[in-house]
Amino acid sequence: MKKLIVAAVMCLGTAAFAQNATGTPEHPSKDAxxxxxxxxxxxxxxxxxxxxxxxxxxxxxxxxxxxxxxxxAANKTGLWTQKDAFSLNGTVKAKDNDDVTLARTGTLPEVKLDVREQTKVTLDGKTVKASELPEGASVRAKFQLEGDDSVALELKATSPKK
Structure with a gap:
């Protein structure tokens, strides 16, 4: 019997607290x-x-x-924050002035990085354009995400061994 009384009190108490103080649009509460x-x-x-x-x-x-x-002006002068950059290693699969595609080892997918004016591109320690990177060159890249794009901050490449 006690359990039945406790259950009834719990249900009624919960219902009392669940009532909306504003009522319904047709019958607004006096406290609304x-x-x-x-x-x-x-x-x-x-x-x-x-x-x-x-x-x-x-x-x-x-x-x-x-x-x-x-x-x-900061973006045009190449002031990008390196502390927020991601890193990856790969080899050059395809390139042009606007982007570089890097193949990675194992089952990792290829990565396409946008190359901008501010991107620092080096080959064997010398500054070059992204289009001058030879296919098969080993690359250490630092990049940031900009929306759906991966923007290269820095590409350090070494010539492929012959």
């Missing part, structure tokens, strides 16, 4: 906020606009520059 409270007076500023505005203002206050021009 009014349409005026829900819509309220407008400030003319959308909530999604507040966060970025606060962030930009905060950066200006602490002296951080948020201009995209300086970020673009």
């Amino acid at each position: 906020p009014s349409a005026h409270q829900m819509n309220g007076p407008s400030t003319g500023v959308e909530a999604q606009e507040v966060g970025p505005a606060i962030s930009d203002t905060a950066k200006k206050v602490v002296g951080a520059d948020t201009s995209k021009d300086k970020a673009d």
